[in-house]
Amino acid sequence: MRFSWRLGQxxxxxxxxxxxxxxxxxxxxxxxxxxxxxxxxxxDMWHRLAGPRTAPRHTALxxxxxxxxxxxxxEPLAFWTPHFARAVATLRxxxxxxxxxxxxxxxxxxxxxxxxGLLGREASRNYDQxxxxxxxxxxxxxAAFKVGAGDTVDDFVLPSPDYLLALPDLDLxxxxxxxxxxxxxxxxxxxxxLIEAPGEFAQKQGMPYLAFxxxxxxxxxxxxxxxxxxxxxxxxxxxxxxIPIAFAGPPGSFKAMSFxxxxxxxxxxxxxxxxxxxxxxxxGAGYASMNDLHPTPYSTSIGGANILMAxxxxxxxxxxxxxxxQFIDEAxxxxxxxxxxxxxxxxxxxxxRLSALRSVILVVLAMQLSALVAYLLFKQSxxxxxxxxxxxxxxxxxxxxxxxxxxxxxxxxxxxxxxxxYVSPQVVTTLLASSELPELGGxxxxxxxxxxDIRNFTTYSEKLSAREVVELLNTYFERACAVLLAEGATIDxxxxxxxxxxxxxxxxxxxxxxxxxxxxxxxxxxxxEFRAWVEQRFADRGLPEFDxxxxxxxxxxxxxxxxxxxxxxxxAIGDTVNIASRLEGQTKETGAHILASRDTVLAxxxxxxxxxxxxxxxxxxxxxxxxxxxxTIVE
Numbered sequence: 001m002r003f004s005w006r007l008g009q010x011x012x013x014x015x016x017x018x019x020x021x022x023x024x025x026x027x028x029x030x031x032x033x034x035x036x037x038x039x040x041x042x043x044d045m046w047h048r049l050a051g052p053r054t055a056p057r058h059t060a061l062x063x064x065x066x067x068x069x070x071x072x073x074x075e076p077l078a079f080w081t082p083h084f085a086r087a088v089a090t091l092r093x094x095x096x097x098x099x100x101x102x103x104x105x106x107x108x109x110x111x112x113x114x115x116x117g118l119l120g121r122e123a124s125r126n127y128d129q130x131x132x133x134x135x136x137x138x139x140x141x142x143a144a145f146k147v148g149a150g151d152t153v154d155d156f157v158l159p160s161p162d163y164l165l166a167l168p169d170l171d172l173x174x175x176x177x178x179x180x181x182x183x184x185x186x187x188x189x190x191x192x193x194l195i196e197a198p199g200e201f202a203q204k205q206g207m208p209y210l211a212f213x214x215x216x217x218x219x220x221x222x223x224x225x226x227x228x229x230x231x232x233x234x235x236x237x238x239x240x241x242x243i244p245i246a247f248a249g250p251p252g253s254f255k256a257m258s259f260x261x262x263x264x265x266x267x268x269x270x271x272x273x274x275x276x277x278x279x280x281x282x283x284g285a286g287y288a289s290m291n292d293l294h295p296t297p298y299s300t301s302i303g304g305a306n307i308l309m310a311x312x313x314x315x316x317x318x319x320x321x322x323x324x325x326q327f328i329d330e331a332x333x334x335x336x337x338x339x340x341x342x343x344x345x346x347x348x349x350x351x352x353r354l355s356a357l358r359s360v361i362l363v364v365l366a367m368q369l370s371a372l373v374a375y376l377l378f379k380q381s382x383x384x385x386x387x388x389x390x391x392x393x394x395x396x397x398x399x400x401x402x403x404x405x406x407x408x409x410x411x412x413x414x415x416x417x418x419x420x421x422y423v424s425p426q427v428v429t430t431l432l433a434s435s436e437l438p439e440l441g442g443x444x445x446x447x448x449x450x451x452x453d454i455r456n457f458t459t460y461s462e463k464l465s466a467r468e469v470v471e472l473l474n475t476y477f478e479r480a481c482a483v484l485l486a487e488g489a490t491i492d493x494x495x496x497x498x499x500x501x502x503x504x505x506x507x508x509x510x511x512x513x514x515x516x517x518x519x520x521x522x523x524x525x526x527x528x529e530f531r532a533w534v535e536q537r538f539a540d541r542g543l544p545e546f547d548x549x550x551x552x553x554x555x556x557x558x559x560x561x562x563x564x565x566x567x568x569x570x571x572a573i574g575d576t577v578n579i580a581s582r583l584e585g586q587t588k589e590t591g592a593h594i595l596a597s598r599d600t601v602l603a604x605x606x607x608x609x610x611x612x613x614x615x616x617x618x619x620x621x622x623x624x625x626x627x628x629x630x631x632t633i634v635e
Contacts, residue, residue, distance in 0.1 A: 014348070014352060015345060015348040016348075018395075018396050018400065018403075019341060019347075019396070020341075021395060022340075022348070022399070023337065023341045023392060025392055025395045026344070026391055027337060029388050029391055030385050030388045035388055035391060036184075036185065037186055038387040039385055039388065040184065040186060040188070041387070042371070043378070044188070044297040044298070046379075047250075047298055048297070050249075051249060052248065052249030052253050053246075053247065054246075054248050054324070056248050056316070058320055058323035059254070059280045059317075059320040059323065060281045061254040061282050061284070061312060061313055062087070062256065062283045063257070063284055063285070063310070063312065064259040064286060064287060065256075065259065065286045065287055067258055067260060068259040068263075069287055071260055079109045079127075081105070081109055081130075081131040082127070082128075082130055084131055084134075085131040085133070086262070087259060087263060087283065088101075088134040090262045090268050092134075094268050094273055094277050095277035096139075096277065096279060096280075097220050097278055097279060098141065098216050098219050098280040098281070099139060099283065100141040100143075100177070100216040100281070100282045100283070101140065101141065102143050102179055102282055102283060102285070102315055103142075103285065104142075104143050104144060104158075104159065105159045106159065107160055108128060108162040132162065132163065135167060135175075136166045136168060137168075138168045139219075141177055141212070142159045142176045143176070143178075143212055144156055144157060144158045144159065144208045145157040145179055145180060146180050146197055150197035150198075150201060150202050151201045153205070153207070158172075159176065164176075172207065173206055173207065173209060174215075176208040177196075177210050177211060177212030178196035178208050178209070178210065178211055178212060180212075181311060181315075182196075182242070187295055188295040188297065189245070189314055190244060190245060190297055191242040192211055192242065192243055192318045192321075193241075193243070194210065194230065195214070196209065196211040197209040198239060212315055213316075214318070214322065216282070216315075217318075220280045230322075232325055233324070233327060235327070244328040245328075246381065247297065247317050250298040250307065250309075251298060251308070251313065252313075253313075257272060261273060283312070284312020285312065286312070292310060293309065294308055294309055296314065328378075328381045328382070329383065330382075330383045330385075331382060339389070340388075340389060343392075344392045344393065344396050347366055347393060347396045348396050348400070350362060351396065352400065356400075356404055363394070363397045370390065370393075371386060374386040444556055444559075445505055445557065446504060446512070446554070446555070447502050447503060447512055447555075447556075448504060448512045448554040449500070449501070449502055449516075449552070449553055449554075449580035450484075450489070450503070450519060450520060450523075450550065450551070450552050450580065451500055451551045451580050452480065452498060452549070452551075453497060453498040453549050453585075454497040454498075454546070454547075454548055455549060455588070456544040457497040460472065460544075463541055463542060463543060468538070472537075473497060476530055477494065477499070479529075483523055483525075486522070487503070487515040488515050489502065489519055490502045490503070490505055490570075493569070498584075501519070502557075502572050503516040505572065506559070512603075513552075513601075514603070516554070516600065517552060517596055517608065517630060517633065520550045523550060524550065524594060527546065527547060530546055531546040531547070548593070549587030549588060551581065551584030551586070551587065551594075551596075552580060552583065552594070552597070552630075553576055553579040553596070554576070554599045555576035555579070556574065556576060557572040557574040557575075557576040558572065559571075559572050575621075578618075582619060583595040583625070590612075590614055590629070592611065592614075592629035594630035595614070595616075595629060596628055596630050597627050597628075598626040598627065608634070609630075609631040609632045609633070610629060610630060610631060612628070613627070613628055614629070
């Protein structure tokens with residue numbers, strides 16, 4: 001629906017109000033985390049679109065995979081500690097910085113051997129000795145798990161005491177990290193904390209409290225685990241908040257080395273193994289029957305393939321995030337609010353000046369553009385709350401829609417009040433039901449204009465009192481307007497005893513000339529009937545016989561609200577109006593009761609009985625105007 005707003009100086013105020021409301025809603029949703037899951041859809045989509053983002057430089061991944069297990073099918077995994085010792089020795093030989101074993105060695109093979117009496121007493125004491133020796137040399141981190149709140153010993157699943165006793169200086173918290181992978185509300189792992197057991201119990205009792213990845217990164221950089229603040233990538237990080245994981249890419253972005261490479265003869269001379277020098281190496285499980293698989297941003301977004309990521313690879317991503325200092329930051333609060341206010345304010349301001357459909361298109365385009373910008377920001381490791389911004393855009397659109405509804409209702413009421421004085425109730429009803437309201441400013445249109453004047457009105461004014469003159473006019477105008485409105489006329493104005501009416505405005509009438517002449521003939525009939533009323537009402541007053549003259553012309557005129565800021569009226573102006581008025585005046589000279597221009601007669605078409613054709617000189621025009629006397633209409 002096309003709608004003329006006429007906002008003027010109020011546009012800025014209305015836009016500001018809508019923008020403030022939308023900004024408040026967007027920020028409120030952000031702070032209350034109501035729309036967080038929708039935000040996840042976007043951030044997950046950005047991860048999927050970006051694909052592999054960086055090549056890991058500080059962290060490597062070694063997986064105990066099916067090919068490795070297939071080489072030793074008869075050895076239970078619980079008895080693989082000698083192989084772990086051999087792998088760790090190989091990694092030390094090539095100069096690996098830190099070895100983080102993402103296994104929870106909750107049972108000891110030696111205890112099983114002793115319990116089952118499988119070997120001699122001496123063997124049961126020495127089976128794990130190589131692995132314990134590697135642990136004792138340092139540089140090897142073990143994994144534990146927090147299963148409760150972390151307030152009691154029972155809330156922790158720890159490595160076997162045999163391995164804990166082998167830790168350097170018996171420093172449990174310095175060599176054992178909590179391998180928990182906290183998930184968001186939708187179950188996906190997207191962020192990590194430096195401290196996984198924040199309560200006082202773990203630290204006072206010497207239990208593990210640092211997250212597995214955070215412990216590995218702090219050991220690799222030589223930072224004191226007890227400092228409470230760690231420096232990574234030039235930033236001071238504390239335990240206060242969760243940190244987004246800067247994933248290197250989808251699952252498999254860490255090109256995992258098979259564990260069997262570390263067990264091969266002369267493994268330290270293998271170029272692939274030697275390439276691990278100076279890195280933090282995460283050793284984890286990657287065989288088919290493991291259950292250490294988790295949803296990540298690459299498996300939860302729209303169109304995702306539900307690809308899960310192994311826990312050790314997530315730990316490697318955490319460590320790489322810290323060591324590389326490639327953090328994904330959320331937009332600062334001040335910048336977020338500024339963008340909310342600026343974008344939503346611009347949308348509101350522009351939307352006020354557009355139609356409803358174009359406003360919707362504008363908001364849709366703004367949503368798409370903001371999505372593109374948010375993705376480009378993500379490529380620069382900056383997260384902007386797109387879902388919340390788009391929620392604000394929808395609020396702006398709703399505000400504009402409600403404003404349009406109320407403004408349109410007021411406009412329709414104003415139009416109804418305005419045109420109700422000029423046109424019939426049926427025309428007003430049709431006008432307001434139209435899908436396109438009239439523009440109340442000036443517009444050019446083809447119309448027919450009718451002027452009617454009472455003959456000898458000066459004599460009536462002289463012989464009747466003022467009250468009687470008003471009575472006569474009101475009674476006549478009541479009857480005259482009825483027939484005019486019946487033909488769809490717009491009663492423009494009463495000029496003393498004259499009537500000015502238009503046909504074809506404000507609603508278009510393709511056959512406006514036909515309606516105008518039918519109204520003129522009907523108006524002539526009203527005058528003849530009213531003659532009897534005058535003779536009866538004012539008998540013996542010596543009044544002349546009541547009669548009228550009518551002039552009609554068809555052509556182009558300017559229609560609209562014309563006047564000043566203090567007073568305006570809906571009227572028609574132009575040469576067409578002037579000619580119709582002059583033709584009405586010429587009825588006295590020609591003796592015709594109705595004079596219609598040739599243009600009107602031609603536009604009327606067949607079915608019209610005309611009298612003489614007059615070539616009239618009209619004031620203000622050099623060329624004469626051809627006009628016919630109208631006698632009757634043959635329907």
